[in-house]
Amino acid sequence: MQVKHLVKHSWENLARRRFNWKHATEARKILCAIEEKHGRTDPAQLRLADAYARDVFGDMCYAPWLHVYTAFNRTFKEGWIPDNYYGWVVVPKMSGMYGKISHLKPLARLLFHDDVFPxxxxxxxxxxxxxxxxxxxxxxxxxxxxxxxxxxxxxxxxxxxxxxxxxxxxxxxxxxxxxxxxxxxxxxFIVQHKSFGRFASKAVATVRFTTVVDDAGDISLRACFLRLGRAGDAIIRPDSEICVPVDLASGQLFHEGYSSDWIGVDVHPDSKARFEGVTLPAFPECVRKVTELHAKMPYARCVGWDVTVNADGKVLLMEWNAQHNDVKFSEATQGPCFSDLKWEKLALGPARS
Missing domain, CATH: 3.30.1490 (Dna Ligase; domain 1)
Structure with a gap:
């Protein structure tokens, strides 16, 4: 039994190192792109990020994403959640096996009893x-x-x-x-709303809503951004997509969107349509729907919902993700999004079972 435990522990350590190495590599690539565009980040602000990784999260492996958030905002902010900390510590403790259900797509309608799925x-x-x-x-x-x-x-x-x-x-x-x-x-196949069609993307635009369940069981919207494809893509691809943050109160797009390397653009690169002044169609209905759905599956406590609106104005849910849904983009553009939830304290216990 002791040998079995040691082998399991060794494999977990190896998996953790590989996981953090991949995140560090991705973060460094984005950091280089940001600094190439905007210049070097203030070293004093980066030192604050390092101290936060070490003192709050207990490991410098969480510094790379904090560096990215800091470079993006030109200043450090307390309360940010590093994306690898979210994936390795938060997701297993806040969703666990319940989050993995979201990978099984035929279960969605059975689970939620809703015709919002196409x-x-x-x-x-x-x-x-x-x-x-x-x-x-x-x-x-x-x-x-x-x-x-x-x-x-x-x-x-x-x-x-x-x-x-x-x-x-x-x-x-x-x-x-x-x-x-x-x-x-x-x-x-969805024919998207004309508000999305203005951006001249063949791929159906989706809106990523992130909702959470707090310790009292209350559900709230924490982040939102629009994902747009490029003219040559049939589906949205992470290496070419354009992401535009969305105001949580009004549903209005920020004046600037971002490419996959987090470089800002104020128009869609293909259609040249501007983001500023555009309000997402049926936004209040979308918020109500994802909140309603999360209430049916509150055991997975942080969920990313990929929603679209069709040409008739109907809200449709493309998919839901209760595993490692994207929080890094929202943390950088809208965060800290989760600072009141005390997720940093989860590091005090075992990282992953």
Whole structure:
């Protein structure tokens, strides 16, 4: 038993080092891009970030993202959560196994009992199901999913950042290919609201809402930003997307958005449409919906919701993420977003089970 424990401990240490190394590499790349654009960050402010990583979070491995936030804002702010601390410490303790359910896309409608999901059907363990979770013979799948649309999108379980997403039309739809790909959800292709269409992106724009459940069980919106694709992309890709922070009270876009290397732009690079003065469609309805949904699954205490609005003004939920949903961009542009939750105290216990 002692040997088994030592082996497990060694593997956990190795996993932790690899996890933090990947984050440090990403953070340094972004920091270099910011400083190349805006000049070197005040060393005194970076020293404050180092001290915060060491004294509050207990490890200098959390300094790289604090450096990025500091360089982005040109000053250090207490209360920021480093993204690797969020992923390694906060997520396991605030969501645990309940958060992992969000990777299983066919469960969403069963779990939330809401037609906000644009689901047409599912493939799970060799069987196709309708949106109402009734088994469909292979010969009837095409007829079922194309009853109301000409294009369907298949998303594999655990798909993220554009990976594991496939588009099908009536002519090339292939039941056997989907069965080989694995478990996932078939969703209707969405014609997005004209407010998003102005940015000339083929990819459906999504709005990332981040909600949390505090220790009293109350749910609140903590961050929000718009994700836009580029003209040549069929789906939003993390290496080319444009992210625009959103005012939480009004739903209005900030005057500046940011590329994947966090360099500011005041217009979409392809359409040249400006961000300033644009208010997201159906914003109050979107906020109400994600808050309502989180109340149905409060065990995962921090959730990122990818929402869009279609051409008819209907709010649709593309997916939800209760695992390592993005907090670094929101922390830099809108944060500290979570300072009242005392997440920094979670470091006092074991990092991950």
């Amino acid at each position: 689901d047409l059907g599912y493939h799970v363990n060799g069987i196709f199901f309708s949106a109402d979770h009734v088994a469909i013979p292979d010969s009837k799948v095409s007829e079922s999913v194309f009853a109301t649309t000409d294009i369907v999108v298949f998303k594999l379980d655990q798909s993220s950042q554009g990976r594991g997403v496939f588009f099908w039309n009536r002519r090339n739809f292939d039941v056997e290919r989907i069965k080989r790909l694995g478990n996932g959800v078939l969703q209707q």
